[in-house]
Structures are given as structure tokens and as C-alpha cells.
Amino acid sequence: MWGFIVTCGIFLVLLCQLRLLSKRKSKSTPYNALLPNVTVFAMGGTIAGCANSSLEIVNYIPGSVGIEKLIEAVPAIKAIANINGVQVTNMGSENLTPADVLKLAKLILAEVAKPNVHGIVITHGTDSLEETAMFLDLTISTAKPIVVVGAMRPSTAIGADGPMNLLNAVAVASSNQSMGRGTLVLLNDRIGSAFYTTKTNGNTLDTFKSYEAGSLGIVLNQKPFYFFSPAVPTGKVFFDIYNIKQLPRVDILYGYQGLNPKLAESAVHLGAKGLVLAAMGATSWTDDGNEVISSLIREHNIPVVYSHRTAEGYSSNSCLGIPSYFLNPQKARYMLMLAISSGYSIRDIEGLFSIK
Ligand code: SIN
Secondary structure, three states: OHHHHHHHHHHHHHHHHHHHHHHHOOEEOOOOOOOOEEEEEEEEOHHHOEOOOOOOOOOOEOOOOOHHHHHHOOHHHHHOOEEEEEEEEEEOHHHOOHHHHHHHHHHHHHHHOOOOOOEEEEEOOOOOHHHHHHHHHHHOOOOOOEEEEOOOOOOOOOOOOHHHHHHHHHHHHHOHHHOOOOEEEEEOOEEEEOOOOEEOOOOOOOOEEOOOOOOOEEEEOOEEEEOOOOOOOOOOOOOOOOOOOOOOOEEEEEOOOOOOOHHHHHHHHOOOOEEEEEEEOOOEOOHHHHHHHHHHHHHHOOOEEEEEOOOOOOEOOOOOOEEOEOOOHHHHHHHHHHHHHOOOOHHHHHHHHOOO
């Protein structure tokens, strides 16, 4: 009996070590000097998700497949680029933290500094993909393409979209046409700007959209076609994260009829150094809510950004705090966190968000 238990224990330890080794290992394709070099950082998500059946596209475990398997599943990638795959995390993107995103951004900064690296792809869960993409857009200053890609169907599904999305992402990251366009989001053949693109539907393949700004281009037969020359989104700023070790807590509060005004106070008491409001309409918050916000600004000198709970829209400077203009709450939050980390005053932050 004891012999059996000890054997099982040894087996489990070996299994864990093998898993750890495979987590740390990076995967490379055979080198072809004629092809560009693309580094793929893997974070997890549905693109690396597994279900019990090929028909299951709702109940599955995201972040189950490692980067090696993801690359192996798309042999055509080898004809486009030399791939260096690096597993950073492997989880559902709802569990990623600002610390994970800061770590990823620093890894990418080190990678794009290598002269032989042409571009970067990040495989990521779609639920918080736009947050990571926005953070990278605000912190990675390079002309090299940075492409964030995900999938809506797990890797085990019939018609899984991950392999084609990954192939297209590598094609975009390998193309000179993609230079100088900031961080890009790629799903469903569409290339979007990280600054504007948002997830609009929890289930469908065509979920990533930027209704007002539109997409930047599409991918046809693994070749990106851009509708416009490279351009910088209006209001995009750059933050140097070299000295940032930790990001401050910034909470988002949602607006609704009869909202509890005290939640804003609680957030600050629980450590928020800034707040973002997903306000009703453009910037509407309730009268008692605004009274609480006003005293928080007065007493704690904390920046409060008014954004909107609507999918699109313009929060203007008619509100009490700092308007987010076109940024949705989750994008405004990372901009505010970076501004606070960089030591900006409330007045500076107003200037950062404002669109002239
Ligand atoms: C996730 O965000 O990790 C799960 C959902 C997805 O990737 O589509």
C-alpha cells in the first residue's frame, strides 16, 4: 500500500516538473534566413482553450494548450516567419492582472530592441484583450508591428478560429506594411487599432469592432491590406514604463438608475488612487453620486475620469471630473493608471485626456 502511495507521489512530482519545464521552454521553428523573425508571447485564453467535445464552444477551459502546440497546429506559419514562441502565462484573460500586463510590456520592450526581430504577436484571451492591447499601445514606442490576437472558439472546436487568426497575426507582424501603426488587434481577418478596438459581443466571431474609427485593414490570403497609410490615433500619448515597478489601483464604477453613491467612497477607502466612471449617456452620474465624487476630489485629491457605459461616444468636458473623450472605461483606466504612476497632477491628467 505504502509503496503504491510513494510511487504515485513520485509520479505526480515528475509530472509537475515536466509541466513547469514545458512552461518555461520557448518554442522556435527551424531557422530560414530569408524570412522575418517574429516572437509570439502566449498569455492563454480561448485560443489556447480545450473543451471535452469538438462541438462545445461555450463550456471549455481557456489557457490549456501551450505555445508549442499552438504553433504546431499551424504548419503554414513556417513559410511566413521564423517563430520564437514564449509562454508568459496560460490562463483566462479575466484573471490577468496589471502586474502581468506590465511584465508582458517589459518583455516586449526588450524583444523589439533586438535588431533581428521584425514583429511581435501576443496570443491572448479575448475578454480583456483590449485592455492589454491599449496598455501596450501606450507604452511600446516602436515602428515594429505589435499584434494582439485571440479566438472566440476553443482550439478543440470544429471551425476553431484560432489557427487562422494566429497565421494572420504572424503575417501582419511579418509585413513591412504594418510598420508604424501602433499596437494592432487581429481577429476574424480584421486589423484594428488597439486604441479604438473593443469587444462588442461575448460569443460571435466578428466581435472586435471600432464602430466610429473603423478597421485599419483586412488580411487576404495571409497578406494584410491596409485601407489607409499609417496614422497615430488622436490623443494617443506615450508613457515610459522603464522605472515603473507596480501600477496603482484604479477602480471602475458602473452607472445605473439609483446607483449607490457610497461605492465611490468605499473604492477609495479600499485603496483606489483614481476612479473611472462608466457613466450613463455621455457623462451622466446621479446628483448624490456627484456630491460624493466632488468631496472625494476635494478631500483626497484623487483623479476621477468620466467615461461612458455606452459602447461608443464622447464624454465631454461638461462633467465634474476629467472627461475620457472617446476612451471607454477599461481603456481610460489603463491611461489613468499610467498617468498616476508617471507622477502626473490632476491638471496634467486633464491635459492628457483632452482632445483639442
Ligand atoms: C479569455 O478571455 O481568456 C476567455 C475568453 C476568450 O478568450 O474568448
